[in-house]
Amino acid sequence: xxxxxxxxxxxxxxxxxxxxxxxxxxxxxxxxxxxxxxxxxxxxxxxxxxxxxxxxxxxxxxxxxxxxxxxxxxxxxxxxxxxxxxxxxxxxxxxxxxxxxxxxxxxxxxxxxxxxxxxxxxxxxxxxxxxxxxxxxxxxxxxxxxxxxxxxxxxxxxxxxxxxxxxxxxxxxxxxxxxxxxxxxxxxxxxxxxxxxxxxxxxxxxxxxxxxxxxxxxxxxxxxxxxxxxxxxxxxxxxxxxxxx
Amino acid sequence: xxxxxxxxxxxxxxxxxxxxxxxxxxxxxxxxxxxxxxxxxxxxxxxxxxxxxxxxxxxxxxxxxxxxxxxxxxxxxxxxxxxxxxxxxxxxxxxxxxxxxxxxxxxxxxxxxxxxxxxxxxxxxx
Numbered sequence: 001x002x003x004x005x006x007x008x009x010x011x012x013x014x015x016x017x018x019x020x021x022x023x024x025x026x027x028x029x030x031x032x033x034x035x036x037x038x039x040x041x042x043x044x045x046x047x048x049x050x051x052x053x054x055x056x057x058x059x060x061x062x063x064x065x066x067x068x069x070x071x072x073x074x075x076x077x078x079x080x081x082x083x084x085x086x087x088x089x090x091x092x093x094x095x096x097x098x099x100x101x102x103x104x105x106x107x108x109x110x111x112x113x114x115x116x117x118x119x120x121x122x123x124x125x126x127x128x129x130x131x132x133x134x135x136x137x138x139x140x141x142x143x144x145x146x147x148x149x150x151x152x153x154x155x156x157x158x159x160x161x162x163x164x165x166x167x168x169x170x171x172x173x174x175x176x177x178x179x180x181x182x183x184x185x186x187x188x189x190x191x192x193x194x195x196x197x198x199x200x201x202x203x204x205x206x207x208x209x210x211x212x213x214x215x216x217x218x219x220x221x222x223x224x225x226x227x228x229x230x231x232x233x234x235x236x237x238x239x240x241x242x243x244x245x
Numbered sequence: 246x247x248x249x250x251x252x253x254x255x256x257x258x259x260x261x262x263x264x265x266x267x268x269x270x271x272x273x274x275x276x277x278x279x280x281x282x283x284x285x286x287x288x289x290x291x292x293x294x295x296x297x298x299x300x301x302x303x304x305x306x307x308x309x310x311x312x313x314x315x316x317x318x319x320x321x322x323x324x325x326x327x328x329x330x331x332x333x334x335x336x337x338x339x340x341x342x343x344x345x346x347x348x349x350x351x352x353x354x355x356x357x358x359x360x361x362x363x364x365x366x367x368x369x370x371x
Contacts, residue, residue: 028310047309051316058320065321072314078304079311081255083276084262085301087283088293103355111348119340128332136336140344143315144274158318159325163337165316170341178342184349189356193349197341204308214305225277 014063020071027053040208042173047165047201079200083142086203086218093215100188107189108220111196112227115140116235135160137236139167141228142199142221149229153236164199171198172205187213195220251300258283 013019031050038044058068069076090097097104119136128136134155138146143164150160171194179190187210194202195217203221207214262279265271271278287293319326326333 024313025310028307028313032307032309045309047312047316050310050313051319054313054317055320058317065318068317069314072317075311076314080259080276080279081252081300082304082308082311083274084255084258084279084283085297085304087258087280087287088298088301089305090280090284091287091293094288099360100356102359103352106355107348107352110351111344114347115340115344118343119336122336122339123332126332126335128329128336132329132332132336136333136340139337140341142274142277145277148274156325159322161315162319162322162326163333165312165319167337167341168312169316170338171345174342175345178345179349182346182350184353186353186356189349189352192352193345196348197344200308201312204312207305207308222277222280226273229273 014067017071017074020068021074022071023054023057023068024050024072024075027057042176042205045169045173045205047204048169048173079143083200083222086215086222089207089211089215090219093212093219096188096212097216097219104192104216104219104223107192108196108223108227109231111193111220112140112224112231113235115197115224116228116232117239120236120239130154131156131159134236136163138228138232139163140197140199140224142225145225145229149232153233165201168198168201171202175202175205176209188216191216192220195222196224199224247296247299248303251294251296251298252304254294254297255279255283255300255304 027050028046031046031053034049035041035044035046054068057063058065116137119139120133123133123136131154134153135150137153137155138149138160141149141164143161146160146164147157151157175190175194175198179185179193184190184193190209191206191213194206194213198205199221203214203217206217258279259276260279262277262282263275266273266275266278283297
């Protein structure tokens with residue numbers, strides 16, 4: 001970088017969102033190709049490989065996350081309209097949904113309570129700090145809801161955002177294999193479990209399996225966002241009474 | 246033009262959702278409320294406009310991409326995660342597995358008990 005011209009270019013690029021946006025798309029493009037190459041093996045989940053590539057690249061070039069996010073935020077922003085868009089596949093599954101509303105409601109409530117309760121309980125058993133317990137509690141909810149709950153119950157919202165992403169990736173990677181082991185074959189049951197446990201990242205994976213699984217996962221994600229916001233603060237108090245922190 | 250109209254509608258629903266959530270002070274994210282509102286609209290209307298369908302298919306076909314910037318945020322929390330990696334890893338991993346297995350089994354069993362085999366037959370024929 002002795003050449004002043006090159007240096008100027010670098011100064012320009014590192015201050016503009018263009019680079020962050022471009023590397024996000026290029027990394028995802030490569031990750032997706034790799035995923036197709038492995039015959040859609042969940043272990044090669046494109047979120048995992050592109051995040052790994054990007055973190056490696058940022059560390060190598062000494063770029064901060066904030067500088068990267070200048071560009072990354074454009075992609076990140078689309079999560080909003082994409083969430084709204086989930087109404088469409090859900091509507092297409094309407095007749096099936098109407099038939100299944102009772103099982104859906106029961107499994108959703110069970111799932112939300114188990115997701116939050118087990119993460120607090122397990123973190124407590126393995127002697128995680130109070131902040132970690134509370135940051136983990138809403139980990140299965142979609143990021144914006146989880147961050148709000150985390151703040152309310154004494155966790156660290158920005159750490160929660162990261163734990164939410166790791167949870168989603170874990171669910172997306174393990175989900176289909178787990179369902180095979182426990183012999184659950186209905187795409188509706190698989191979708192509900194995916195959406196409750198692994199929110200949007202699980203939903204993205206579910207859509208790769210089938211439209212029905214994706215639609216039910218999107219539904220479970222949206223409804224569990226409501227249920228988590230309502231139930232988790234109450235559940236924290238209840239757990240404190242049962243198992244002292 | 247279809248895609249543009251569709252994406253505009255999605256953004257309008259998101260905006261209405263965000264504003265409503267703020268006005269009422271409900272603890273759910275604006276886009277989730279926007280999704281519920283769009284679902285109700287489609288239900289009342291009885292069909293999905295082509296523009297909305299085009300835009301939603303476009304956005305949802307690469308939903309994974311949209312989580313990448315948030316995932317990269319992991320690098321900002323390396324030290325915190327390194328400090329308590331054991332409870333974090335075990336609690337997160339086990340809890341996610343337990344939640345998934347339990348929810349799938351509950352859904353499968355309640356579907357069998359409450360909806361019965363008729364629904365199952367129908368699904369197999371789809």
